[in-house]
Every structure is written in C-alpha cells, then in structure tokens.
Amino acid sequence: MTQTFLGMPATAPPGVGHLRGEEPFPVAARRALADSQLRRNVGHATTTIRAKSGAVIGELPDWEHLRAAGSAIKADVLARLPELLEQLEAKVTQAGGVVHWAADANEANRIVTDLVSATGSDRVIKVKSMATQEIGLNEALADAGIEPVETDLAELIVQLGDDRPSHILVPAIHRNRAEIREIFLRAMPGVDPALTDEPAALAAVARRYLRQTFLSTKVAVSGANFAVAETGTLAVVESEGNGRMCLTLPETLITVMGIEKVVPTWRDLEVFLQLLPRASTGERMNPYTSMWTGVTPGDGPQAFHLVLLDNGRSAVLADEVGRQALHCIRCSACLNVCPVYERTGGHAYGSVYPGPIGAVLSPQLTGVADNASLPYASSLCGACYDACPVKINIPELLVHLRDQVPHPRGESVAMAAAAYTMDRPRLYEAAQRAARLSRLAGRRGRGLPPPLNGWTASRDLPDPPAQTFRDWWAER
Template identity: 70%
Template sequence: MSAVDLGMPTLPTAQRPTLPTAPAGIGHLRGDRSFPDAARDSLRDGQLRANLGHATATIRAKRAAVVGEVPDWEQLRAAGSALKAATMARLDEHLVALEEQVTARGGSVHWARDAAEANAIVTRLVQATGTDEVVKVKSMATQEIGLNEALEAAGIAAHETDLAELIVQLGEDKPSHILVPAIHKNRAEIREIFLRTMPGVDPGLTDEPRRLAMAARAHLRERFLRARVAISGANFAVAETGTLAVVESEGNGRMCLTLPQTLITVMGIEKVVPSWRDLAVFLQLLPRSSTGERMNPYTSLWAGVTPGDGPQEFHLVLVDNGRTAVLADEVGRAALHCIRCSACLNVCPVYERAGGHAYGSVYPGPIGAVLSPQLTGIEDNASLPYASSLCGACYDACPVAIDIPSILVHLRAEHVEAQERTTPEAVAFRALARAMSRPRLWRAAQRAAGLGRLLARGKATLPAVLPPPASKWTRTRDLPTPPRETFTQAWAREHGG
C-alpha cells in the first residue's frame, strides 16, 4: 500500500510552499503562443466560427431541454458541489481506500507524480505484454500527459477509437473541445480526412453522417478484434468498492474495456468519489450537462479482474501532475471539482468565437482557463485567466457549481503578484495609487489629465493610438475624453465649499 499526503493549509500566496507543477515539455497543457495571439488567427477563420456556432448552439438546446425536465436540478447541483468539496478535503484517505479495493480485486495500482512518470509506467506495462499497439478509449488524462507521443517514441502505436478522437488523430490535428474534440470540423472536412487517410475506404464515400460513421466502424473493427491491450481514462472511481466508471455514447469504450487481455486505466487523482450513493448523483448530472441525454447509452463499470470475463490483467495509474499544487489553493482547488462535462464551453462567448486551439491546452474554455494555469504554474499560462468576459454563464451552466469567474479573478491577482514590479503597467499603477492617496497630487493629476481634451479634438474618446506604452491600452480599449469639470469641482460649484 502507498502512503499519500495531499493537501496543504491555506496560506497567503507569498507564504505558500512551492509544490511541483506539471513538467514543461511533456504533454499538452501549454501552448506555443499566448491566448490573444492564437485567438486572433481563430477569429479570422470564418468556417471555424460557423462550425463552432452551429455545434455549441445545438448542444445548448439539447442540454436545456433535458435539464428542464428535472424539478430538483439546483438541488442536484448543490449536492454535487458539496460531495466534491467533501471528497477533496479527505482526498488522501479516499485514494488509499481505492487502492486497497482495486488491489483486493486483483488489480494493480501505480502512483505517478507527473506526466513523465505516468508515461513511463504505461509504456513499461505495454512493453511487458509484448505488443506494439493499443486501442484507446477517449481520455483527457492521457491527452494531458502526452501518452500517445510517449508510446510512439517507444515504437507502440496508439489507436484512438472514439469517432471524434479518430478524426483528430487521422487529420494530425489537436482536440478543440472536451466532449467533442472534432467540433471545429464539418462533415465535408471529415469526409476529406477519411478519404485521404483510411486504408481501403470507399472512394465514393459521401459526407452523410451515417456513411461516415459506417466507414469509421469498419476501420476500427479489425483493431478492436486484434488488440491485446487497451488504455482508458475514467470518469469516476468509487473508493469503497474499487469500481471504475467510463460513460460514453458510441460503444467503442465497451469494446476496449471487454475484449483485450490487458486494461490500463490512467486517471487524475481528483476523479475519486467515496461511495456508490455519491456516484448516483454524478451519473444524473453528467449526461444531461455533456451530451444533453437523460443517461449515457453506455455506462461501463468494472472492479479489478474477473476470471474468464473481460481483461485478465488490470492496472490503474493514478496521476498527480500538478493537482496537489491546485489542492493547496483554497480558492483555486474548486477547479478539481470538474467532471469534464464541457457545459461551460458550450455557453462561453469567448470559446464560441475563438475555439479550443487558441487556449493552447487540452483543457480549453472556461474550465481550462482556471485549471491549466494552476497545473502548470500561473506564469506558464498567464494569459488564460484573462480569456473571459466574466459574464458568469459558465458558473450558471456548471453541474457542480464551480464559481469559475471568482477563480479567474483570483488567478489574475496571482499573476499580478508574480509579475516583476518594474513592468510599465506595474509602475503606472503604483504611480496612480500614490496620486490617489494624496489629495494634492490627485488634484494636480486631474488638471494634467484635462490636457487630453486637446488630443480628443472634440470627440468622446481619445485617439485609438497614443504613444507607447499607453498605445497598448488604447489599441483594445476606448479611453473617454476627460471632462471639462471634475466631480469635486462640480460638487463645489453646486453645493459650495
């Protein structure tokens, strides 16, 4: 049995111990560019915006219909939120209990501090079977740690079996949505990918959804039948019984979880729930918030190994990869409550226009804007907490009531604290704070600001381009022309004194 020590007392940011974050150069939590730079390219792509707009509107409508059927939806949300908070408070105990139960049922549990350790563990387990290929159930955790690339480097081919993941893999693309990784592609684009990359595909393949699905099914069937090893993620893990759960809509998960001889599940440590009663709450919240269904077509549950039935070798890899650092933050730790439903993405005006690739992380949208910076350290994803209008739609949609806007503001504050005090913005705000705290200086600053009316030349706002460094502000914001009379001057004139 492994000893686990998770969680830290809440301390001010400056006093908080530095805990390991997800290592750089491994996995898909960091982008090559900042969000603003990447988003500009996305905003120029009219087809991308059309694809995203149509898809998110469809999912929103389906979700609203099935959520509206549940009279106690808000009570369910509150229950999910409370269960997650209680689980995080005793996460170490629940993880040890999970390990005990999985081991008692014939499985093996492996602990990975970060992406590098997790990849090494899985690669070693696959190599021990003597195979050079695996089939995979859709898994955010394996995308996060860059498992496919690690397996490829070891000469092992990883075949994605979820239809959307297959599209992304064959197109040598990256996922852009938590639930629908290929949401940025339309039917015509998918048909072109299949014709170009699928061996033996019918040259007359049309872009009819049914025909595309049949082509993918034929392509995957032989891989299912010959696979000796499967790799999955897990939506939930029940500590009291050692039961793992995967929910999906296509049946590919069921094939991966039952046919191969060896099953390896890679799971973030936050996915554990204490009991079956707790699981019942989340199995009501997740399908309605993700696919807009009352329940998932396939809900697969397994615990360890059953002789003669299903995989005869089971390994569970529990991954930290920065989660303990998130847990140490009293405000930010709520991001670990996420059940990966993607409801926040589908209502976010920023995501709908910029798309998932702009976030640079496998976790896009509002939840990615709070989770990725915490897993990597705020400075490695400093622009993501600003990728939001703070409209609050994500909080309203979240099935476990994560207050994403508050976490965004919290992370913005951490970023400001982490910046060097010599940046132009920091110097400007320090000067402003000094002036505002001294009446004489403030009145002098107001008089000096009045000169801006000369630049405005009678217009309501100052010119869009001012000399640096003020130009960085005015390029993206309107700066109102200073009034002829300040508030204090108007008050003195009207009321005297």
C-alpha cells in the same frame, strides 16, 4: 543546483504532454478569429448543444440541489484526498487490480509503456481520455514502437487528420461533415470514394474501419470519469460503444486517472450520473456507461491496472482558492457557453484543456508563469459559473490567477501612482483637470501614447467628461 523537496506539491513538468501552448493566447486567438470556417463550425456546435442541454436540465426540478450536492462531494473529496486514494487502492487491489502511482506525466508514460511492452503487444486501443492527452501518452507509446489507436470517432478524426483536439467532449468540433469526409477518404485505406458526408454514413465507415482492430488488439488504455473509493469501482461514460469495446474485449486494461476523479461512496454516483450527461452532451443519459470493479473472472479483461496520476494536481490542491478547479468533471458546459471560446475555438488555448476551465486549470497545473496569458482569456462575464454542474467559480479563479501572473513593472508603477492620487482629494482634483485638458489633445479612441499604449490596445479609454461631478457640486 535546484533542490527538489520531496513531498512538496509540484507542478506538471515541461517538455512532456500538452498543457502548454506554443504561443500566448492573444496571438493564437487572433489567427483563429481570422478563420471564418472554424468560427462557423464552432458557433454552430455550441449553439446546438446549449439548446439541447438547456432543455434536459429544465426537465429536472432539483437541478440546483444536484449541483450543490455535486460541488459538496467534490469539496469533500479534496479535503480527504489522501485517505480516499489509499482506500481506493486497497479496494481495487482486493478486487484483483494493480494500482500504480505516477508523480508526473513522464512517470505515467513510463508505467503504461512498460505495462504494454510486458504483454508483447505493439498496439493499444484507446478510449478518449483527457488524462492521457494531457500527459502525451500517444507520443510516448509511439516512441516505444507501440501504435496507439484512438477509437472515439472524434479522436479518430483528429488522429487521422494529424490534428489537435479542440473541445473536451467533441474534440473534432472544429471540423464539419465535409471536412471529415475528406479526412476519411485520405487516411482510411479502402474507403469507397462514393462516400457521402451524411453523418450516419461517416459513422458506418468508422465502424467498419475499427471493428477488426477492436477484435484483434490485446491491450486497451482508458481514462476514468469516476472511481469509487469505498468499492474500488471505476466508471467510464461514453456514447459510441468504443468504450465498451475497449473495456470488454482486450486481455489487459490500463486505466489512467487523475487523482481528483475519486468519489467517496457508491451512492455519490447518483449525483454525477445525473449531472454529467445533461451538462455535457445534453442527454438525459449518455448511451453507454460501463462500471467495473477489479477483474471479473470469465468476463472482460483478466488483467487490470489503474494508474493514479498527480502531474501538477497536488500543486492545484495547495492553493485554497484555486483547488476548486479540481472539482471539474470534464463536461465542457463552460466551453459551450463561453463567448470567448465560441469565437476562438479550442486550439488558441494551447493546452488540452480549453475554454474557461482550461484557462484556470492549465495555469495551475503548470505554474502560472508557463500559461500566463490564459487567465486573461475571458471577459469575466460569468456564464461559465452559471453553467458549471459542480459550481466552480471560474470568474473568481480567473481574477485570483491574474493576481499571480507576473505583471510588467510599468503597470504596477502606474497603479501605485493612481492609488496614491485617489487617496489625496486635491491631487485627484488636479488630475481630473489635467484629464479634461486631454480632450483638446485628440479624438477619443486613439488610446494612450507609448509606453502606455499597451494598456489601451485592447481597452477603450473613457472620454473625460466636460464637467466633473466635483466641479458641478462646487457650482451649486
């Protein structure tokens, strides 16, 4: 029997939520690469957003100072996380909210399902939230007979298309306008078949489709972008107004928030409200940001529940190098600059967190063994580090995690042999001569013979030189 030590950092449990892929990244990536429509859609989208984001970041002379401040605030948050969460809890409670603690996805799903059931509602409206995607809340609600309605346009496209999100910010980035029109015609009752694929027309259809649902649903579930410990204020940034609908119209609001989203002070928002929209959608400011503190009598939901979610975050925090992944503000800038993401799209990563940040966050949340291929889903080019508004050193994390991945025995034997040889000049010389002989064995590019061919399957074996430096030196 395995004994669980209470109070020790724990990874996210298997069997619930969406942090683990069904197949390793290389297998999923190979299939994605064969989908030329997907590559065109993703490539178009990432190119567009890189240009937009670059332009508005260029308008700020102090962008690097803001990045440094954002990174430091997040480091401070992690160093003081327990006390900040206790402070947040006290302030939210004082303002009329109720705070719940969820050790993992199962517990969070149970808390939310019970809260919804207690209201008697069999439907909830949802604002796009990575945390609720992560824990598989929609499935848990459906199992309990509660219908979750995604109200973000892209999430709605994903939900109606019986699909999975492929990008943090734009979950339907893999769909173009023609595909979205098809999905709406198929899945939305009463849509005029004359609907065009103009984005404005598609948005208008979604507006009509959801308006009555917004007005008649008594419970909403949201995530949170920020929670201010010193005031108990929650913030959600969005574009469409679906967030405002969910945060304003229902009687009960349930917010599920990863514990790393807390920031110490009200003033800290001045940093993140500048970093997030410019790095994320490439806007100076997103169309709508809502902030609320507990319950406001006569305005908005009169019952507010905040669910604080661990689900593996404590395990990430325990790794002194790895914990910087918890700085992430979910802007998705790293996805948009990543040459790997641009070609494979988000589904290949298996987890709800795709791209470079997903490659370092998912394995840490689940334990590296459960996402062992993800730390390799990168060329280590470093573009993600440059783009990150809170300066997460993703390449450093990738290498750090590769070190923790269980390696095949053959590889460590080969590496040990190489180290031994390189430590001994005569042996090294002999090895070089042997390598030169291999020039006679065959043309370059064939790779190594089994069992070493796994190593060269995705790597070019360098051509051994006709003359080594040592030989050349000896002849002089």
